[in-house]
Amino acid sequence: GLILAIETSCDETSVAVIQDGKHILSNVISSQIEVHQRFGGVVPEIASRKHVEVITLMIEQAIAESGMKLKDLSAIAVTQGPGLVGALLVGIVAAKTLAMALDLPLIGTHHIAGHIYANQLVHELEYPCMALVVSGGHTELVLLENEGSFRMIGRTRDDAVGEAYDKVARSLKLPYPGGPHIDRLASVASEALALPRAWLEADSYDFSFSGLKSAVLAVINQTQMRGDTLNEAALARGFQESVIEVLVEKALRAVRAYGAKQLLLCGGVAANRGLRAALTSRCEAEGVPLLIPPLTLCTDNAAMIGAAAFLKWQRGEYSSLDLKAEPSFSLEGWMAAQVQG
Ligand code: ATP
Ligand code: MG
Ligand code: FE
Numbered sequence: 001g002l003i004l005a006i007e008t009s010c011d012e013t014s015v016a017v018i019q020d021g022k023h024i025l026s027n028v029i030s031s032q033i034e035v036h037q038r039f040g041g042v043v044p045e046i047a048s049r050k051h052v053e054v055i056t057l058m059i060e061q062a063i064a065e066s067g068m069k070l071k072d073l074s075a076i077a078v079t080q081g082p083g084l085v086g087a088l089l090v091g092i093v094a095a096k097t098l099a100m101a102l103d104l105p106l107i108g109t110h111h112i113a114g115h116i117y118a119n120q121l122v123h124e125l126e127y128p129c130m131a132l133v134v135s136g137g138h139t140e141l142v143l144l145e146n147e148g149s150f151r152m153i154g155r156t157r158d159d160a161v162g163e164a165y166d167k168v169a170r171s172l173k174l175p176y177p178g179g180p181h182i183d184r185l186a187s188v189a190s191e192a193l194a195l196p197r198a199w200l201e202a203d204s205y206d207f208s209f210s211g212l213k214s215a216v217l218a219v220i221n222q223t224q225m226r227g228d229t230l231n232e233a234a235l236a237r238g239f240q241e242s243v244i245e246v247l248v249e250k251a252l253r254a255v256r257a258y259g260a261k262q263l264l265l266c267g268g269v270a271a272n273r274g275l276r277a278a279l280t281s282r283c284e285a286e287g288v289p290l291l292i293p294p295l296t297l298c299t300d301n302a303a304m305i306g307a308a309a310f311l312k313w314q315r316g317e318y319s320s321l322d323l324k325a326e327p328s329f330s331l332e333g334w335m336a337a338q339v340q341g
Pocket of ligand 3: 111115135136267268299300
């Protein structure tokens with residue numbers, strides 16, 4: 001199966017051509033980060049407009065770089081949700097147009113299934129496996145008992161990890177997106193400020209980061225009121241250590257409880273050096289195989305959408321041409337749906 005995949009859920013316009021859910025023939029990405037930077041976050045209306053400006057070019061480039069012809073394609077995949085509704089629509093309209101013009105099946109795809117199946121572009125997955133999804137909008141532990149079976153066993157009750165990173169960075173007046181800046185600050189800190197850990201109930205796999213975020217803001221305000229200089233690096237490191245400790249503990253506990261053969265780290269925050277290092281050493285110590293995609297496949301890209309869409313293609317489950325954007329799409333719901341096109 002040769003799938004052309006389109007991703008426009010947030011601020012990256014990306015198109016890829018993927019063979020059999022595993023081999024990347026092309027994966028072109030146009031990022032809007034610079035456009036949104038001066039607003040300190042993604043502005044939905046601007047995101048949609050930018051997608052419209054570049055989507056056609058991205059499709060042409062992805063085809064050209066793949067070395068394939070349009071007639072070689074087997075299906076058109078597109079991110080159906082979750083994401084910004086206006087941004088999603090741009091990809092969906094482009095995908096429908098291609099599917100109709102080329103008379104190919106259309107496959108609406110779940111964005112988080114994409115982040116998880118990004119691992120399949122570089123590793124052999126073994127089931128059951130556990131996915132720790134850490135991104136701008138999601139923080140989840142997902143059990144995959146078999147290929148394409150998703151069971152959410154834990155999720156954030158408030159902020160996503162990436163969101164907490166970006167908010168903390170913003171209060172330190174660091175540019176958007178703040179995650180990488182906090183990561184860098186933390187790595188040069190000589191000490192870590194003591195901050196709370198949100199373990200929640202003893203048996204819970206859920207997460208919560210808003211209390212930690214408030215604790216960080218309180219430190220910043222108090223330091224300011226006292227007229228002291230803030231040790232930003234120590235604060236960044238304290239924040240990062242709190243986040244990482246909880247993520248690592250809960251992920252490893254979930255791996256043991258469900259007998260997972262592998263732990264998959266997925267989503268944009270998988271780029272965090274502190275998190276990668278902590279998970280790597282902990283998994284080594286406990287003999288758990290850890291899979292992490294290369295950086296370009298951790299953040300938003302269409303290759304991962306092509307990898308996830310292959311699950312549906314194999315089953316012959318296609319979407320109808322009146323497919324709608326699903327801004328808050330459920331992962332379990334996506335795989336259960338068997339719409340025939
Ligand atoms: P979702 O996938 O949930 O819809 P998204 O697609 O916007 O959200 P991603 O593109 O997967 O999110 O990831 C972006 C997030 O990753 C941002 O919040 C960014 O700050 C964070 N991030 C990127 N690099 C790092 C890093 N080194 N450390 C911490 N966070 C990081
Ligand atoms: Mg992004
Ligand atoms: Fe994402």
